Amino acid sequence: MIRRRLAAAGALVAAVALVLSGCANQGGGQAQGGGQAAGAPSQPSDAALPAGNGQGRCAPGTSIGYAGTIAGQNAALGIAIVNAAQLAVDQHNQANPNCQVTLVRADTGGTPDTAVGPTTALINNPAVLGIVGLPFSGESRAVGPALNAAGLVNITPSATNPGLTQNGWTNFFRGLGNDAVQGPAVGRYIQQRLNAQKVCVIKDDSDYGIGLAQQVTQTLGPAASCQADVKTNQREFSAIVGQVQQQAPQAIFYAGYYQEAAPLIQQLRDAGVQTTFIGPDGVKDEQYVVNAAGSADGSLLSCPCVPQEGFTDFSNAYRQAFGVAPQTYSAESYDVTTILLRGLDSGIADRAGLLNFVRTYNGQGLTKRFQWSPTGELTATPVWMYRVQGNQIVTDTQIG
Amino acid sequence: MHAEPWINFDVGLFFDRFWANTINGLAYGSIYALVALGYTLVYGVLQLINFAHSEIFVLGVFGTYLTFLALGFEPGALPNLPLPAIILDLVLAGLVAMAVSGLAAVGLERVAYRPLRRRNAPRLAFLITAIGASFAIQQVIRIWRGSNPEGTIRLVPPSPVFTIFGATVTNLQIVIILASLAMFVVADQFVNRSRLGRGIRAVAQDPATATLMGVNRERVIMITFLVGGLLAGAAGLFYLMTIPQGAVYNGGFLLGIKAFTAAVLGGIGNLRGALLGGLILGIVENYGQSLFGGDWRDVVAFVLLVLVLMFRPTGILGESLARSRA
Numbered sequence: 044m045i046r047r048r049l050a051a052a053g054a055l056v057a058a059v060a061l062v063l064s065g066c067a068n069q070g071g072g073q074a075q076g077g078g079q080a081a082g083a084p085s086q087p088s089d090a091a092l093p094a095g096n097g098q099g100r101c102a103p104g105t106s107i108g109y110a111g112t113i114a115g116q117n118a119a120l121g122i123a124i125v126n127a128a129q130l131a132v133d134q135h136n137q138a139n140p141n142c143q144v145t146l147v148r149a150d151t152g153g154t155p156d157t158a159v160g161p162t163t164a165l166i167n168n169p170a171v172l173g174i175v176g177l178p179f180s181g182e183s184r185a186v187g188p189a190l191n192a193a194g195l196v197n198i199t200p201s202a203t204n205p206g207l208t209q210n211g212w213t214n215f216f217r218g219l220g221n222d223a224v225q226g227p228a229v230g231r232y233i234q235q236r237l238n239a240q241k242v243c244v245i246k247d248d249s250d251y252g253i254g255l256a257q258q259v260t261q262t263l264g265p266a267a268s269c270q271a272d273v274k275t276n277q278r279e280f281s282a283i284v285g286q287v288q289q290q291a292p293q294a295i296f297y298a299g300y301y302q303e304a305a306p307l308i309q310q311l312r313d314a315g316v317q318t319t320f321i322g323p324d325g326v327k328d329e330q331y332v333v334n335a336a337g338s339a340d341g342s343l344l345s346c347p348c349v350p351q352e353g354f355t356d357f358s359n360a361y362r363q364a365f366g367v368a369p370q371t372y373s374a375e376s377y378d379v380t381t382i383l384l385r386g387l388d389s390g391i392a393d394r395a396g397l398l399n400f401v402r403t404y405n406g407q408g409l410t411k412r413f414q415w416s417p418t419g420e421l422t423a424t425p426v427w428m429y430r431v432q433g434n435q436i437v438t439d440t441q442i443g
Numbered sequence: 444m445h446a447e448p449w450i451n452f453d454v455g456l457f458f459d460r461f462w463a464n465t466i467n468g469l470a471y472g473s474i475y476a477l478v479a480l481g482y483t484l485v486y487g488v489l490q491l492i493n494f495a496h497s498e499i500f501v502l503g504v505f506g507t508y509l510t511f512l513a514l515g516f517e518p519g520a521l522p523n524l525p526l527p528a529i530i531l532d533l534v535l536a537g538l539v540a541m542a543v544s545g546l547a548a549v550g551l552e553r554v555a556y557r558p559l560r561r562r563n564a565p566r567l568a569f570l571i572t573a574i575g576a577s578f579a580i581q582q583v584i585r586i587w588r589g590s591n592p593e594g595t596i597r598l599v600p601p602s603p604v605f606t607i608f609g610a611t612v613t614n615l616q617i618v619i620i621l622a623s624l625a626m627f628v629v630a631d632q633f634v635n636r637s638r639l640g641r642g643i644r645a646v647a648q649d650p651a652t653a654t655l656m657g658v659n660r661e662r663v664i665m666i667t668f669l670v671g672g673l674l675a676g677a678a679g680l681f682y683l684m685t686i687p688q689g690a691v692y693n694g695g696f697l698l699g700i701k702a703f704t705a706a707v708l709g710g711i712g713n714l715r716g717a718l719l720g721g722l723i724l725g726i727v728e729n730y731g732q733s734l735f736g737g738d739w740r741d742v743v744a745f746v747l748l749v750l751v752l753m754f755r756p757t758g759i760l761g762e763s764l765a766r767s768r769a
Contacts, residue, residue, distance in 0.1 A: 118590045248738070272737030276697050278686040281467035282732035282740070285460040302592065306688045313601050334688045336519055336595035434519065 083350035083438050086357070089407045093131040093381045094138035099388030101142040107132070107383050108165040109146055110176040110186070112153030116275075117300045119330045121153060121178050123370030124200050128175045130357075130364050131380035135388075142388055147171055151182050155250075158182035159189070166193045172397045173198070173383040175376060180204030180251040187212050196398040198382065200375040203324065203347060204254045208418040214398055216415050218379040219372075220347035220424025220443070222251070225323065226258020228426040228443030229296065229345045233259075234266060237319060239294035243269040243287055245307070247299030255323055256298035268292070273303050280307050284314045292318055300325040305334035312338040324348060327371045332434050342431040343439065348372050349410040349425055350438040357409060378408035451736040462610035464729035470616040471685065472725020473623035477678035478702035479709070479717035480630060481548070481671030487647040487712035488667045490566070491556070494573040497699020498580035499548045499672050501692070503679025505584065506543030508690040510536040511596045518594025529598050533680070541676035548672025549665055551576055557661070577699075585692040593690035619681045626677055627718050630670060634714060639666055647712070701728075701744070708748050710758030719759060723747075 109128050112121035125148060132146045149165050151158035158177065165171050166189060173196040177183045183202040190197045191212040198216045199207075205223040207215060233239050244267050246256035252273075260267040269290040271283045287295065295311070295318050297304050304326040311320070322331070324346040332339045351358055351374045361369040386400035405414040411423045426443035429436050478500050485493040514532055516522055522529070555576045559568055601613035634640040642663045645653035654660050682698070683689050705724045709716025724744055731743025751759060 114585065114590045116590075270736075274737065274740065276693070277740075278689060278694070279467075279471050281471070282460070282464060282729045283737060285463050285467075285733065286456060289456060289459055302688075305592075305595075306686055309595070309687070330591055333518060333594045334592055336597060336687065337521075 082440065083353040085353040086355070086409055087407050090409050091378075091381050091385060091406045093135040093377070093384050095135065095385060095388050097138045097140075099135070099139035099142035099384075100390055101144065101387045102392055103143065104145065104170050105142070105172065105387055105392070106145040106147050106168070106170040107380070107387070108149060108168070108171040108174045108176075110149045110151055110158070110162045110165055110174055111178040111182075113148060113150040115150060115152030115157065116154055117179075117302055117325070117328075118153070119301070119328045120201065120325070120371060123328075123373045124176070124178055124376040126365050127200075127361065127369060127373035127376035128380040130361055131377050131384060133364070134360070135381075135384045139388060144384060144387055145170070151177060151186075153179055153182060155181045155185035158186050162186040163189060166190065166195060171195070172387065172391070172394050173401070175200065175380050175383065177202060178372070179249070180207060180254065181249050183207055183215075184210075184250060187215060190214055194394050194398060196383070196394065196401050198379040198401065200379050201324070201348075201372040202251075204250050205258075206250075206254065208420050212419070216379075216401055216419040217421060218375050218413070219410075219421070220426055221420065222255040222258050222323075224424045224443060225345060225347045225426050226255050227262045229321065229323070230259045230262025232345070232428060232442045233294050233296065233321060234263060237294050239292070239319070240266055241269070241290070241292045241294075242267050243271065243290060243292040243295045243318075245271045245273060245283060245295065245297045245299075247273045247303055248275055249299065251325060252299040256296075259296055259298065273297075273299060273307065275303070277303060278306050280310045283307070284310050284316065287311065287316055287318070288314065294319045294321060296321045297326065298323060301328045301331035301334070305331050305339070308335050308342065309338040319343065321345065324371060327429055327436060329370065329436065332431055332436060337434075339431045340433060344429040344431065344436065345426060345442065346371060346429060347424060347426045348375055350427060350429075351409075352438065354409050374410050378410050378413065381408065382406070382413060450739065451734070453734060453736075457730065457734040460733045461730075462608040464733055465726055466607065466610050466612055466616060468726030468729040469722055470619050470725070471728075472705075472722040473620050474678050474681050474685070474721075475698070475702045475705045475725055476718045476721025477623055477626060477674045477681070478698065479706040479721045480627070480674045480714060482703050482706040483709075483711055483714060483717040484634075484643075484667050484671045486706070488643060488664060489556070489569075491569050492573065492703070493671075494570075494699070494703075495551055495555070495576035495580060496548075496671065496675065497695035497702070498577050498584075499544050499551065500675040500679055500682075500699065500702075501584065501695035502547045502580070503540040503544035503672075503676035504683050504690050504694060505588070505593075505679075506540035506676060507536045507680045507683045508593050508596065510539040511598070516596045516598065518596050521600060522598060524598075533598060533684070537677055537680040540679045541673045544676030544679060545669050545672035547580075548668040548675070551580075552665060552668040557664075581692055581695075588690075588692060590692060592688045592694075595687040597684075597687040599684065615684055619685065622677070623681065626674060627714075630674060631714050633670065639663070643667055704744065704748055708751055708758055710760040710762050712762045713758065713760050716758050716760035723759075 109125045112118050136143050149161035151161050178201045180202045191214050196214050198218050200218045203222045205221045244256050244260050246252040304322050321343045327344040327346045351369045386397045391397050428439040428442045430439040481496045555572050601615045603611040604614050642658045645658050646663045705720035706717045709720025727747050728740050728744050732740045
């Protein structure tokens with residue numbers, strides 16, 4: 044019964060979204076900012092948008108949650124995500140007078156030890172029917188069992204550790220490709236495009252860094268001939284710089300976050316190491332460029348995130364709302380928030396219903412098509428390479 | 444499958460990098476040492492581990508950074524200024540940092556510790572107050588400046604000056620090592636030679652008797668915190684010169700633990716011990732990282748601490764400010 048009504052509502056929503064996005068897309072398709080967007084995709088004509096058809100109905104007080112860093116470790120990455128989620132909710136509420144959704148924010152601090160308390164607060168809030176987040180892999184693993192036990196649907200826009208979908212959680216969905224996609228793509232890029240025969244793989248001590256380094260190392264095989272480890276919050280890297288100088292690799296891959304990557308690249312460049320430096324999505328943030336103060340120029344940054352400069356409606360709205368261009372994973376966050384909102388619009392009023400809605404969801408977003416495997420992995424998982432040029436991160440090319 | 448061993452034993456890298464690690468370790472270790480002096484001084488006088496000292500250090504880092512901003516430097520590009528102007532700016536930033544940290548340390552003592560002393564609080568109350576003050580200051584900085592590191596401002600990039608046994612020594616390292624040593628000598632002479640220093644040692648030895656002999660204990664305590672704060676402020680300048688990304692609210696946590704370790708390693712309460720401990724810790728960390736891999740950096744440092752304490756429970760040079768001789 045519920046299922047049939049759902050299907051009908053879904054079809055209606057999809058139809059209206061098609062019409063709406065068709066209108067919205069006019070003139071947007073070709074506009075690409077300043078010619079930097081080499082091959083950046085434009086907004087797909089059938090992408091689901093938060094506004095929906097404007098006919099959404101839900102109970103007053105209906106909420107979704109954001110759980111992730113807002114002011115803690117590597118906060119810039121979390122802010123890009125929560126801002127986009129807020130934008131989606133605001134656009135939705137404006138278009139749907141009969142469904143006003145609240146975004147409840149829980150600042151996890153970004154680390155496994157600090158994430159449990161704030162996330163539990165969301166779980167204990169009965170109005171919260173779904174969660175956008177958590178951004179990082181380590182914290183996602185820490186709170187995963189509790190979210191699963193609560194049956195609270197949880198779509199991460201950025202956590203990429205492959206192990207997250209292998210815990211038997213039925214509520215966890217990943218809105219992007221994991222490191223088992225990103226790692227091999229980067230590894231092939233380093234070998235085939237950079238022609239590097241000797242690579243130093245440096246990793247931090249997070250779940251994310253360790254998992255990604257393992258994927259890249261496996262793909263590189265014997266070419267990954269030098270390994271080094273960084274501790275979270277370490278700022279002094281002279282020993283690693285020395286190791287790199289001794290090994291003289293043709294490329295350096297760093298698996299970790301920007302807070303350590305910025306001083307690391309600066310100290311490498313200061314010591315005269317000019318080797319190509321490749322970082323992953325955890326480094327792809329303006330803060331990396333700012334904190335490395337010039338040393339970041341030329342760094343390559345991989346990311347299972349899709350370039351956003353082609354999504355002009357979204358980018359403009361984001362810029363208008365927050366005064367800056369959308370950052371890493373903003374569009375992914377916007378997409379997954381839209382999916383949750385679409386569920387609420389259809390009249391779903393409980394956690395089990397929203398979980399089931401996401402599980403069976405199949406629709407186009409800005410960044411890609413969203414349809415999940417039973418474990419919560421997407422079928423479409425694009426990976427892109429970006430490049431630091433001067434003090435900007437620009438799109439380079441799609442690598443997977 | 445190219446599996447990584449859980450522990451390396453890279454003797455080649457160790458010997459190859461021996462001198463470079465030594466030089467780098469000395470430079471970074473002298474920052475540890477300056478911060479360690481603050482722990483040691485306060486411990487000597489009050490038998491209190493002032494856990495908030497790491498935040499006094501961070502305030503020095505921010506004092507330096509905000510002075511840079513006030514002087515018109517901007518994050519990003521290197522300033523194009525003549526050398527004397529840059530030196531003047533650095534000295535100015537250092538003085539501001541020392542003033543900020545010194546005043547903060549005295550203020551902390553007044554607000555957090557003095558009321559406890561008045562009420563004869565048990566030692567545990569001091570300890571938990573110190574930890575609480577540490578968190579409070581840290582979070583206030585976070586609310587004030589946000590949680591991202593401040594944009595990098597760098598006045599002098601490191602450039603090689605000469606080499607020893609194939610290891611390059613940079614201008615920054617020379618300045619930091621020499622300036623830290625100079626500050627240490629001044630602090631050491633102050634405690635061992637000056638009238639006030641004698642007061643500090645007297646209170647450390649026997650507070651009751653010292654008071655009877657006419658030493659103003661409260662004043663001595665205040666001066667002790669002030670000296671520790673001044674040194675932490677200077678350390679803040681050197682730290683930001685070495686790590687331009689260092690101006691962040693939680694930047695003192697790890698360094699504070701290391702400095703505290705250095706103080707215990709050398710013999711807490713002993714100024715020369717703090718210096719020695721800081722330098723040894725800086726060097727050994729680097730050796731450990733080259734020999735065993737980065738994961739072992741902290742393990743090596745703390746295993747060394749445990750080993751030293753097993754054979755010399757009071758640290759390498761022994762405990763107590765009181766017994767240090769002029």
